[in-house]
Amino acid sequence: MKFDTPAGPNPIDRGRVIGIPHDRIDGPAKVTGSAPYAYERHDAAPNAAYGWMVGSAIAKGRIAAMDLRAAEAAPGVLGIVTHANAGKLGKGSMNTAPLLGGPQIDHYEQAVALVIADTFENARDAAKLVRIDYAAADGKFDLAADQAKGVKPDGGDPDTAAGDFEAGFAKAAVKVDQRYTTPDQSHAMMEPHATTAAWNGDKLTLWTSNQMIAWGVGEVAKTLGIPKDNVRLVSPYIGGGFGSKLFLRADALLAALGAKQVGRPVKVALARHQIPNNTTHRPATIQRIRIGADKDGVIDAIGHEVWSGDLPGGGPETAAMQTRLLYRGPNRMTAHRLVTLNLPEGNAMRAPGEAVGLLALEVAMDELAEACGVDPVELRIRNDVQYDPEAGPQRPFSSRKLVECLRAGADHFGWAKRNPKPGQVRDGRWLVGMGVAAAFRNNLVQKSGARIGVDAKGRVIVETDMTDIGTGTYTIVAQTAAEMLGVPLDQVTVRLGDSRFPVSAGSGGQWGANSSTAGVYAAAMALRAKLAEQAGYPADQALFEDGLVKLDNKSQTLASLAGRDGLWAEDSMDYGDLDKRYAQATFGAHFCEVGVDIDTAEVRVRRMAGAFAAGRILNPKSARSQVIGAMTMGVGAALMEALDVDTRFGFFVNHDMAEYMVPVHADIPQQDVLFVDELDDKSSPMKAKGVGELGICGAGAAVANAIYNATGLRLRDYPLTIDKLLKAQAA
Amino acid sequence: MSSDHLTRRGLLQGSAVLAAAAPTLSANATTPRTIGANAMMPVELTVNGREVHLQLDPRTSLLDALREHLHLTGTKKGCDHGQCGACTVIVEGRRINSCLTLAVMHDSEAVTTIEGLGTPDKLHPMQKAFIVHDGYQCGYCTPGQICSAVSVLEEIKAGIPSHVTDDLDEVAISEAELRERMSGNICRCAAYPNIVAAMRDVAGEAKA
Amino acid sequence: MRPFTYERATSVAAAAKAAASVQGARFIAGGTNLLDLMKLQIETPTHLVDVNHLGLDRIEKTDDGGLRIGALVRNTDLAADKAVRRDYAVLSRALLAGASGQLRNKATTGGNLLQRTRCPYFYDTRMPCNKRQPGSGCGAMQGMSRSLAILGVSDACIAQHPSDMAVAMRLLDAQVDTMGADGVARSIPIADFHLLPGDTPHRETALKAGEIITSVTLPKPIGGTHVYRKVRDRASYAFALVSVAAVFGKDGSARFAFGGIGAKPWRTPEADAAAKQGAKAVAEAALTGARTTHHNDFKTLLVERTLTSIYRQRETRA
Numbered sequence A: 001m002k003f004d005t006p007a008g009p010n011p012i013d014r015g016r017v018i019g020i021p022h023d024r025i026d027g028p029a030k031v032t033g034s035a036p037y038a039y040e041r042h043d044a045a046p047n048a049a050y051g052w053m054v055g056s057a058i059a060k061g062r063i064a065a066m067d068l069r070a071a072e073a074a075p076g077v078l079g080i081v082t083h084a085n086a087g088k089l090g091k092g093s094m095n096t097a098p099l100l101g102g103p104q105i106d107h108y109e110q111a112v113a114l115v116i117a118d119t120f121e122n123a124r125d126a127a128k129l130v131r132i133d134y135a136a137a138d139g140k141f142d143l144a145a146d147q148a149k150g151v152k153p154d155g156g157d158p159d160t161a162a163g164d165f166e167a168g169f170a171k172a173a174v175k176v177d178q179r180y181t182t183p184d185q186s187h188a189m190m191e192p193h194a195t196t197a198a199w200n201g202d203k204l205t206l207w208t209s210n211q212m213i214a215w216g217v218g219e220v221a222k223t224l225g226i227p228k229d230n231v232r233l234v235s236p237y238i239g240g241g242f243g244s245k246l247f248l249r250a251d252a253l254l255a256a257l258g259a260k261q262v263g264r265p266v267k268v269a270l271a272r273h274q275i276p277n278n279t280t281h282r283p284a285t286i287q288r289i290r291i292g293a294d295k296d297g298v299i300d301a302i303g304h305e306v307w308s309g310d311l312p313g314g315g316p317e318t319a320a321m322q323t324r325l326l327y328r329g330p331n332r333m334t335a336h337r338l339v340t341l342n343l344p345e346g347n348a349m350r351a352p353g354e355a356v357g358l359l360a361l362e363v364a365m366d367e368l369a370e371a372c373g374v375d376p377v378e379l380r381i382r383n384d385v386q387y388d389p390e391a392g393p394q395r396p397f398s399s400r401k402l403v404e405c406l407r408a409g410a411d412h413f414g415w416a417k418r419n420p421k422p423g424q425v426r427d428g429r430w431l432v433g434m435g436v437a438a439a440f441r442n443n444l445v446q447k448s449g450a451r452i453g454v455d456a457k458g459r460v461i462v463e464t465d466m467t468d469i470g471t472g473t474y475t476i477v478a479q480t481a482a483e484m485l486g487v488p489l490d491q492v493t494v495r496l497g498d499s500r501f502p503v504s505a506g507s508g509g510q511w512g513a514n515s516s517t518a519g520v521y522a523a524a525m526a527l528r529a530k531l532a533e534q535a536g537y538p539a540d541q542a543l544f545e546d547g548l549v550k551l552d553n554k555s556q557t558l559a560s561l562a563g564r565d566g567l568w569a570e571d572s573m574d575y576g577d578l579d580k581r582y583a584q585a586t587f588g589a590h591f592c593e594v595g596v597d598i599d600t601a602e603v604r605v606r607r608m609a610g611a612f613a614a615g616r617i618l619n620p621k622s623a624r625s626q627v628i629g630a631m632t633m634g635v636g637a638a639l640m641e642a643l644d645v646d647t648r649f650g651f652f653v654n655h656d657m658a659e660y661m662v663p664v665h666a667d668i669p670q671q672d673v674l675f676v677d678e679l680d681d682k683s684s685p686m687k688a689k690g691v692g693e694l695g696i697c698g699a700g701a702a703v704a705n706a707i708y709n710a711t712g713l714r715l716r717d718y719p720l721t722i723d724k725l726l727k728a729q730a731a
Numbered sequence B: 001m002s003s004d005h006l007t008r009r010g011l012l013q014g015s016a017v018l019a020a021a022a023p024t025l026s027a028n029a030t031t032p033r034t035i036g037a038n039a040m041m042p043v044e045l046t047v048n049g050r051e052v053h054l055q056l057d058p059r060t061s062l063l064d065a066l067r068e069h070l071h072l073t074g075t076k077k078g079c080d081h082g083q084c085g086a087c088t089v090i091v092e093g094r095r096i097n098s099c100l101t102l103a104v105m106h107d108s109e110a111v112t113t114i115e116g117l118g119t120p121d122k123l124h125p126m127q128k129a130f131i132v133h134d135g136y137q138c139g140y141c142t143p144g145q146i147c148s149a150v151s152v153l154e155e156i157k158a159g160i161p162s163h164v165t166d167d168l169d170e171v172a173i174s175e176a177e178l179r180e181r182m183s184g185n186i187c188r189c190a191a192y193p194n195i196v197a198a199m200r201d202v203a204g205e206a207k208a
Numbered sequence C: 001m002r003p004f005t006y007e008r009a010t011s012v013a014a015a016a017k018a019a020a021s022v023q024g025a026r027f028i029a030g031g032t033n034l035l036d037l038m039k040l041q042i043e044t045p046t047h048l049v050d051v052n053h054l055g056l057d058r059i060e061k062t063d064d065g066g067l068r069i070g071a072l073v074r075n076t077d078l079a080a081d082k083a084v085r086r087d088y089a090v091l092s093r094a095l096l097a098g099a100s101g102q103l104r105n106k107a108t109t110g111g112n113l114l115q116r117t118r119c120p121y122f123y124d125t126r127m128p129c130n131k132r133q134p135g136s137g138c139g140a141m142q143g144m145s146r147s148l149a150i151l152g153v154s155d156a157c158i159a160q161h162p163s164d165m166a167v168a169m170r171l172l173d174a175q176v177d178t179m180g181a182d183g184v185a186r187s188i189p190i191a192d193f194h195l196l197p198g199d200t201p202h203r204e205t206a207l208k209a210g211e212i213i214t215s216v217t218l219p220k221p222i223g224g225t226h227v228y229r230k231v232r233d234r235a236s237y238a239f240a241l242v243s244v245a246a247v248f249g250k251d252g253s254a255r256f257a258f259g260g261i262g263a264k265p266w267r268t269p270e271a272d273a274a275a276k277q278g279a280k281a282v283a284e285a286a287l288t289g290a291r292t293t294h295h296n297d298f299k300t301l302l303v304e305r306t307l308t309s310i311y312r313q314r315e316t317r318a
């Protein structure tokens, strides 16, 4: 099915199942611990041996010599995989550094061996006996030091411009020109990267934790040099990803190689302390933002430059993306520069680009508001624009309700009570402040397929390789199928995350919910046609409800139409150029109240609220959870999350969960989420958009702006920790 | 202030040498292996009311005994170092991190895991409340959260104070108390307010 | 984790003897620090002596009105103990500010005193660290040292002592009661229990091989207002950047001990003497001899601010 004209009325609009805050259908499995994750497949691979990864001790250089004798002789050891015996390996097109290093070493903790033993304890112990002599080479590890060496990255659109930014900025009545930095961050999902691998002849099955099944199949095939048809990936449950599990990673490759070597299934989970340096992370940025406005705060010129680093062949953190679309202004420029660093591999983490871009831009807007003496909510409303401001009015937004979000959020939050003058409000030992920030995240659509059937009992079954990484996919896919076929939710079975199922959009870039359900919609339309045909009714007049296919006062049950063998249909949703003709994005507004200890500068978030417009909300319950989860990650980014770089050794020092701080229960107060009514008919027949990443976009800036309002301290280097606040105050 | 200030290059090479040398320098490579060290030890546990007899390598954590030997994979491994709470189980009535304890240390003790609290057909009230309040997303921290949540309500009932208890002798349920006491269970999906709502729900029920 | 043999000790004397007679033997109590380090092979005992079943889990009054806390009393039980809550509230507060509910259910009084540093270079076995591998250099000093100590440090090591409980114990002038492998019992004042790094940072306590902690004894209650204030990067489940334990007398006299800043739980008589002059003076006295790095120099200011906060709250309560 092709989606190339705006959606008209369709069965989804009925809203009997879709749009209802149903409990998750995978809930009982998750709350009882019976949902199987990748390392837990005793059922599928009962005899799995245990693999333990050995990571490089240097950031750059070569392995001079490897001595495996002691490890091989250790009790229970079955085999050891290294570059020397793994055979010729390709490199996945989405991996920057090879997943199995050696002799060349590209980053700290790059995998250099997998030790396989009969037990977990033996494998972990023997791994320590692998003796490696390295020849270390000098590397580059300091983004700030090498900022000037940044180059324009290949591909994409690193730079954009419209009007004459320099001239516009030069003559502006009010100017903001500031530098902001954001640190390297770690996804820190709760389930480590993990895979159980088994070979059957030349067929490989990987029970793994991966957000993108079809990508994964392709990358496994490419890396191992085997046909795609010989690779099966299974990921029914994924213990969080946030971008960390978009790609093939070392756990899966090593498990596959290990299982081949020892001739039995092998399972590998990365140890927690290996994850930050072995896998990907969100790269640090340096950002310069210049905004020129008239004295009422109306923007005339806006410029956003971003520097980030990555390994050779890597890509930039696209932190200026939102600045291309969020606010008005005839004179504009954005630029991304990429510095070559030898730190571990940078890549996507929840809302790549916007998540850190807005940490800078939305603080700059707060600074502009203050410079103009305009209320920060009002400032954003004044600078709203209903079309792509780089392309002009010929490219309108498909829907854009930023202003509605700002108003609804401000109202709910009690923004009017905010004292605009910083440092005025006291509550006991706390200085109290409020902050606002706009939320913005592009809406992407991806081709997505599904197979849907009705069995002899009238049960509806959906199969797609789409994943549920906590996003609620099981439930919204079931809701979509139930709505389309007119059955109650509990009559739908959803099977996900298996490469034997039709290729879906996968979970990334917050496209999952809209795109995957649109794929189910397409398949369901095909099945409706078959069922109607079976019933002898014209497909466009048949009504699907109450488990029946109806025409006028005639009806037949789904079960009877499906027959003994059931009836199946498969299709996918493919997209035309609506996303080119229309700018498509999701919007919102974050509000936050913080307390800052008057003496110690400890920051406590007291309450948060946000209003969001993201098309049809398919399930308000799981969507709200996505948003509060993302808001919390925004709090983490604002207040505590940072991978500390040791620029001598070239690695992230705080590489475990005791040292890399993420918010805990005690950090997170009440969080209110409002969804502003919106249907986006240019997004898909679902008229939905993504919401899972929108919630992090701007959340941290609202925290930073609240800290400013509480204290009068404007910090521009994230995270805003006690040491920085104290130093700023003392300065 | 350092006497062993090394040049950057020196440090890098130092690290390489160290890494290479570490195994030979450690006590184990030079002293003979402990006699009988790989010997299995018998361990008897009562897990979810069922007595089990295991022969275990003494290095086996309680967590791995559950997951790898008893195939009770409901209890999760998030960090294996006491840093996340995913492995929380209830041993002899108290919640602990099962990753930071050896199975042999619990010989003849009773362990309750998520599987022992309830099953999909027979949910524990806390499990039900987690579903109703959407107290989870990816589900990986969830068994640990639920084991903790059940225990936290007991701990409050038993009058055990917490970091946020104002008067150490007056322990009562509040939002702040629940949040502080649950802080040893990290949820990166951050279902935190929903988890607290689920607990309040169950606590209210229990009171009635 | 290297292979080891395991035994459950049946008496204190037998435990001490067993630990002394097997080379590389260690006691295991809660295991929450030892197993953490064993998994990374930072600790590599050949034999574990489980001391959980020796009846060392009682809290009892001493003849002179103090309190004897068995070495195996869990952190949760100690914090919740009636007598501790009433007479040594600073200890309850310090315990409750540490780790998590699950960890406190396992962690013991003896083990907590003996927990090792959280220096990230100590924790990464590929990095130089004089404490883990004497003579290999200190990775932290020129590296990321934000969490590390500023008092009692040496040219060899700037590791912090991470315990909260031990700070309160230091404040309360606790005695660490032990039994040696020879069956001889002794009591070590807490001030002498932890060693400063000097040029032997791998030597951390006054305990001899095989010597087992049997209890920790608190002198009789000192009354006063008890405060434990811990400042950290998140609201819970994090080690202290700075913590201050304080007991204020009615007359404005006070004693102070500090966490997060010392190579061992920190206390100086000069700080106590400055109590009546206010937070700034106490901070100045406590921080005499501080040696900071670029990353942890904020701790001096934070000590002062934490004290200011404590003084301020005293005033508002009074």
Ligand SMILES: Cc1cc2nc3c(=O)[nH]c(=O)nc-3n(C[C@H](O)[C@H](O)[C@H](O)COP(=O)(O)OP(=O)(O)OC[C@H]3O[C@@H](n4cnc5c(N)ncnc54)[C@H](O)[C@@H]3O)c2cc1C
Binding pocket: A658, B081, B082, B083, B084, C026, C027, C028, C029, C030, C031, C032, C033, C034, C035, C036, C051, C071, C072, C097, C098, C099, C100, C103, C106, C107, C108, C109, C110, C111, C112, C113, C114, C115, C162, C163, C164, C165, C211, C212, C213, C214, C237, C238, C239, C240
């Ligand atoms: C993620 C995390 C966060 C934490 N946060 C904090 C915090 O904020 N504040 C804080 O104070 N602590 C914190 N801790 C540390 C925790 O308090 C300690 O791990 C615990 O107190 C150690 O006690 P244990 O009984 O488990 O010791 P074990 O691990 O059993 O033993 C530790 C050491 O003491 C020795 N030992 C134990 N008992 C005896 C004895 N009776 N005689 C002689 N030697 C003995 C052992 O041989 C070992 O060397 C944290 C720990 C973790 C993992």
Ligand code: SF4
Binding pocket: C117, C119, C120, C121, C122, C128, C129, C130, C131, C132, C137, C138, C139, C140, C141, C148, C156, C157, C158, C159, C201
């Ligand atoms: S500060 Fe001490 S513990 Fe840390 S690396 Fe240096 S020597 Fe090791």
Ligand code: FES
Binding pocket: B076, B077, B078, B079, B080, B081, B082, B083, B084, B085, B086, B087, B088, B097, B098, B099, B100
């Ligand atoms: S797995 Fe035990 S606390 Fe993380």
Ligand code: FES
Binding pocket: A190, A239, A240, A470, B135, B136, B137, B138, B139, B140, B141, B142, B186, B187, B188, B189, B190, B191
């Ligand atoms: S539900 Fe995913 S970590 Fe808590």
